[in-house]
Amino acid sequence: MFRFVFLVSLLGLAVCASALAVGGRLPAPRTPLTATPAISPSAPSASASPRPAGDQHTLGLAPAELPPIQRGPGFALRPQLEAVLTIQLLAELTVEGRIQWTAAQREQLRTLLRPLEREKVTRSEWAAIGAGWADLLTPAQRSELDRARADAEALAERRLSMSRLALLDGPGTGRVQWRYAFAIQRGTGLVRRLEEEPEFGPYRHSPYREHLATLLGR
Numbered sequence: 001m002f003r004f005v006f007l008v009s010l011l012g013l014a015v016c017a018s019a020l021a022v023g024g025r026l027p028a029p030r031t032p033l034t035a036t037p038a039i040s041p042s043a044p045s046a047s048a049s050p051r052p053a054g055d056q057h058t059l060g061l062a063p064a065e066l067p068p069i070q071r072g073p074g075f076a077l078r079p080q081l082e083a084v085l086t087i088q089l090l091a092e093l094t095v096e097g098r099i100q101w102t103a104a105q106r107e108q109l110r111t112l113l114r115p116l117e118r119e120k121v122t123r124s125e126w127a128a129i130g131a132g133w134a135d136l137l138t139p140a141q142r143s144e145l146d147r148a149r150a151d152a153e154a155l156a157e158r159r160l161s162m163s164r165l166a167l168l169d170g171p172g173t174g175r176v177q178w179r180y181a182f183a184i185q186r187g188t189g190l191v192r193r194l195e196e197e198p199e200f201g202p203y204r205h206s207p208y209r210e211h212l213a214t215l216l217g218r
Helices: 002-023 078-095 103-117 123-136 139-161 173-183 187-196 208-216
Strands: none
Touching: 078 123, 078 139, 078 173, 078 187, 078 208, 103 123, 103 208, 139 173, 173 187
16 A cells, blocks of 8 residues: 555656646747748849840930930931031142142032022032032042041041040930031031021131132132
8 A cells, every 4th residue: 555655656746847847948939920031142133124235324225215316416417517527628628739620520519519608508408418529529539538537537536535525425416416516617616506507507607618618719
């Protein structure tokens, strides 16, 4: 009997010790329902859309979204500026003796350039002057003009690169018109005047008046 009571007492003590051990443990931390993934600073975000190449110059616009050059003022003024530059170069070549004109060519020049003596010159008249050089110039005269044109363009590019307008990127409209402006005498003022009044005729004003007189043999 004593042995039975002793065994029961030992069993009770074991049960109490086990309960105390379980109750004294710290509860394990609960796992959050959603975990935030770690983001590496160098890893690109999967949700970020790729930027088009060269967008540092196009402000993020895709090439298809950029306005075509043909719609800009530089392209619209090209017939005027091209004719003015060509007349300036031909006048300089004439003064330097690098181009000589025949009597027949002088007559062609008077007919071709007659619209420039007016206060206003239409876009179609500017374009006709530009198209008229092909039938007027000999191959040798064309070669002299091409060399003078290359020198004028190189000088204009150097001037443009040293100005604040060099921030204009690529073959954009603004850069086209300002390259003409730096190649033509007093070109900056002429470009601005033509932007305001595209039919403005500059050949009543210096130095354009002198260029025209040189070609007309006056």
